[in-house]
Amino acid sequence: MSLQSHLAELERKHQALEAQINDCLVHPATDDLKVVELKRRKLHVKDEIERLRHGESVH
DSSP: OOHHHHHHHHHHHHHHHHHHHHHHHHSTTSOHHHHHHHHHHHHHHHHHHHHHHTTOOOO
């Protein structure tokens, strides 16, 4: 997978997580732990995108 396609996939994943978070926040019955986990995953994806854009290795 090329760097550009990997970045594009990560950006799609980031957007999907954002949509899931927003959906959860609209429904008050959603478990707070689920929202926290989604936000954690979104941040991890964002960090990975930034590392790739700046040429650092991904763990």
